Amino acid sequence: METADARLIDAQGLDAVIAVLGELGYDTRGPVVRDGAVMPGTVTGVVDLPVGYHDEQAPGHYQLEYRGDNTVFAWAVGPGSWKAELFPPTQELWRATRDGGDLTFSEPDADYRPLALIGARPCELAALDVLDRVLRDGGTPDPHYRARRDGAFIVVAECGVPAATCFCTSMGTGPGADVGFDLALTELDDGAGHRFVVRVGSERGAEVLAGVSSLPASPANLEGRRQVLAAAADATTRQLSVDGLGALLARNLDHPRWDEAAQRCLACGNCTLVCPTCFCSDVRDTTTLTGEIRRQRSWASCFDLDHSYLHGGPVRATTSSRYRQWLTHKLSTWWDQFGTSGCVGCGRCIAWCPVGIDLTEEAAAIRSTDGAVRPGAAPGRVSS
Amino acid sequence: MSNHNELPTLAVWKFASCDGCQLSLLDCEDELLTLAGVVRISHFTEMSRATTAGPYDVSLVEGSITTPADVHRIQEVREASRRLITIGACATAGGIQGLRNFAASGAYAATVYAHPEYIASLDTSTPISAHVDVDFELHGCPIDRHQLLEVITASLSGRRPVIPGHSVCQECKARGTVCLLVSQKTACLGPVTRTGCGALCPAVGRGCFGCFGPADTANTSSLAATLRHQGTPAIELSHLFRTFNACAPAFLEESVSQGGPVPVTRGRPPTPTSGEEGR
Ligand code: SF4
Ligand code: SF4
Ligand code: SF4
Ligand code: SF4
Numbered sequence: 001m002e003t004a005d006a007r008l009i010d011a012q013g014l015d016a017v018i019a020v021l022g023e024l025g026y027d028t029r030g031p032v033v034r035d036g037a038v039m040p041g042t043v044t045g046v047v048d049l050p051v052g053y054h055d056e057q058a059p060g061h062y063q064l065e066y067r068g069d070n071t072v073f074a075w076a077v078g079p080g081s082w083k084a085e086l087f088p089p090t091q092e093l094w095r096a097t098r099d100g101g102d103l104t105f106s107e108p109d110a111d112y113r114p115l116a117l118i119g120a121r122p123c124e125l126a127a128l129d130v131l132d133r134v135l136r137d138g139g140t141p142d143p144h145y146r147a148r149r150d151g152a153f154i155v156v157a158e159c160g161v162p163a164a165t166c167f168c169t170s171m172g173t174g175p176g177a178d179v180g181f182d183l184a185l186t187e188l189d190d191g192a193g194h195r196f197v198v199r200v201g202s203e204r205g206a207e208v209l210a211g212v213s214s215l216p217a218s219p220a221n222l223e224g225r226r227q228v229l230a231a232a233a234d235a236t237t238r239q240l241s242v243d244g245l246g247a248l249l250a251r252n253l254d255h256p257r258w259d260e261a262a263q264r265c266l267a268c269g270n271c272t273l274v275c276p277t278c279f280c281s282d283v284r285d286t287t288t289l290t291g292e293i294r295r296q297r298s299w300a301s302c303f304d305l306d307h308s309y310l311h312g313g314p315v316r317a318t319t320s321s322r323y324r325q326w327l328t329h330k331l332s333t334w335w336d337q338f339g340t341s342g343c344v345g346c347g348r349c350i351a352w353c354p355v356g357i358d359l360t361e362e363a364a365a366i367r368s369t370d371g372a373v374r375p376g377a378a379p380g381r382v383s384s
Numbered sequence: 385m386s387n388h389n390e391l392p393t394l395a396v397w398k399f400a401s402c403d404g405c406q407l408s409l410l411d412c413e414d415e416l417l418t419l420a421g422v423v424r425i426s427h428f429t430e431m432s433r434a435t436t437a438g439p440y441d442v443s444l445v446e447g448s449i450t451t452p453a454d455v456h457r458i459q460e461v462r463e464a465s466r467r468l469i470t471i472g473a474c475a476t477a478g479g480i481q482g483l484r485n486f487a488a489s490g491a492y493a494a495t496v497y498a499h500p501e502y503i504a505s506l507d508t509s510t511p512i513s514a515h516v517d518v519d520f521e522l523h524g525c526p527i528d529r530h531q532l533l534e535v536i537t538a539s540l541s542g543r544r545p546v547i548p549g550h551s552v553c554q555e556c557k558a559r560g561t562v563c564l565l566v567s568q569k570t571a572c573l574g575p576v577t578r579t580g581c582g583a584l585c586p587a588v589g590r591g592c593f594g595c596f597g598p599a600d601t602a603n604t605s606s607l608a609a610t611l612r613h614q615g616t617p618a619i620e621l622s623h624l625f626r627t628f629n630a631c632a633p634a635f636l637e638e639s640v641s642q643g644g645p646v647p648v649t650r651g652r653p654p655t656p657t658s659g660e661e662g663r
Contacts (some may be wrong), residue, residue: 288536
């Protein structure tokens with residue numbers, strides 16, 4: 001996105017942006033501090049955002065610290081993602097009532113109050129793009145996702161302070177954002193004060209910004225933005241080597257590393273549910289005592305035994321085969337299916353794995369021993 | 385509504401237990417009348433003294449087997465039941481009274497009762513499935529009433545109950561609870577525990593106690609290694625795994641690995657206690 005038309009606002013200006021969105025009827029959602037983490041919540045002004053909070057993240061570790069400074073976006077993503085706003089954990093699809101032999105069906109309206117996502121990070125924008133390909137732009141669009149997504153107004157907050165779990169630079173998804181937003185903020189907190197460079201990404205973004213008092217961003221402000229992003233990129237030390245990664249994993253389905261990961265893996269499913277792109281869901285029909293039938297969709301995980309349950313039993317009975325499913329889907333077969341990576345490098349699955357399993361480390365281990373085969377694996381036949 | 389006498393029959397049986405699980409049925413206040421309209425409750429002594437002879441279409445069995453008399457009674461219940469569903473940690477895993485399996489229960493009886501010679505009990509508390517075939521096991525201490533209604537409804541309509549076997553963690557994530565284990569280093573059994581409670585405890589800042597027993601896949605040794613690394617001593621871990629589902633195999637093995645006593649009957653079949661002999 002061009003930076004020529006960029007504007008400059010201060011914290012009051014950001015308050016005004018949020019207020020304008022509220023007046024326009026948006027349900028203004030953004031990062032808030034709840035229960036010791038940055039989580040999605042309702043935001044009606046800057047005061048609701050994580051002002052003065054900083055995070056420390058590592059495999060299996062997350063800690064929030066309040067330092068009381070005036071920074072608003074000096075933290076990296078928490079466990080909640082915008083996936084939950086657009087693709088909620090449970091969704092009723094339809095219900096039917098019986099009257100004698102007749103069934104009467106009804107569907108819930110896909111008529112949602114438009115969302116404004118304030119302070120989404122660049123990797124989260126990339127995740128929405130990945131989800132769009134699956135849930136909106138593919139052969140069978142999900143009407144509820146589409147309704148929520150198409151109306152959503154997005155204010156992205158570029159990253160200045162990545163966590164040790166972030167690897168967006170490897171995935172090309174951050175720390176800056178080029179497309180996919182209505183407004184983009186870059187927080188500057190230097191000798192000249194605390195402001196935000198604002199770039200406009202859409203017509204409605206321009207309309208919202210026009211309702212707020214702002215200044216043109218100076219060349220020095222733009223240089224400030226460039227430096228913030230460069231420093232953030234330098235501070236992103238975790239790496240995932242994506243060169244030929246899909247093919248690498250595809251030819252190592254019998255690598256001993258899967259069993260090693262399975263020794264530690266709890267098959268708890270946390271990684272898949274915190275992942276902003278995992279879209280698996282389970283559709284179940286239930287009946288009530290009065291004979292009403294309900295079809296409900298709920299989040300599911302490939303770490304569930306049920307996920308691969310076919311007639312007679314689960315296809316992926318071992319944790320090893322389920323860990324392999326997760327990693328190969330994210331980094332390899334997603335490309336075949338949707339033409340992108342299934343991973344955007346947000347690092348959530350690393351921080352929120354209770355035992356700290358790190359997919360970048362797993363992928364690197366396989367790369368360093370490409371072609372190794374676990375004992376007893378039958379050539380040409382993938383074991384489960 | 386069809387003739388009451390043609391409705392499927394439901395029976396509720398109690399073995400060694402606290403009655404909490406059967407009370408979950410009475411707790412279904414909103415649905416109870418509806419339930420009474422679609423089944424004939426033929427035997428449920430918490431609700432009514434009036435009982436009807438079997439056979440029963442669906443039997444809900446609460447409690448574990450702890451006495452010689454119950455070893456026989458469960459056979460009768462099985463014979464009288466088309467579908468036998470066990471409810472709760474006692475019936476599915478031996479319950480908290482399964483702790484007797486780790487000590488000589490005769491010593492407990494002598495401490496607790498003035499006249500232990502009147503006590504006729506077994507050395508062990510065992511789940512119903514150790515004695516008879518069980519058609520479905522509903523876990524929890526206590527069970528969740530919504531799950532109970534789902535199991536009853538599914539049984540009546542001949543479909544598979546929608547009861548997941550995955551971890552409590554997934555419920556935490558679905559309800560937006562921030563993980564206590566990762567963010568607070570709280571000892572939490574959620575990753576190895578079957579969901580069903582709605583992830584209640586983590587939502588109020590307490591680590592999961594494992595009330596619903598081991599999940600479908602329960603890598604207890606990996607979780608225990610992490611919790612120990614985070615500072616929970618082995619003996620506390622052993623206690624954590626040894627509560628309501630102490631004798632569920634995955635939890636039992638882990639509690640032993642963390643230094644808890646081994647079951648006294650390991651390697652020998654259950655035998656009657658001195659109380660039994662003294663009768
Ligand atoms: S796989 Fe992990 S790092 Fe990649 S997008 Fe998902 S949660 Fe983020
Ligand atoms: S990684 Fe697993 S849970 Fe995620 S989308 Fe793929 S199959 Fe589904
Ligand atoms: S990789 Fe970690 S978060 Fe994912 S299922 Fe295994 S233990 Fe759970
Ligand atoms: S709090 Fe416990 S149950 Fe919840 S996600 Fe964390 S480890 Fe799992």
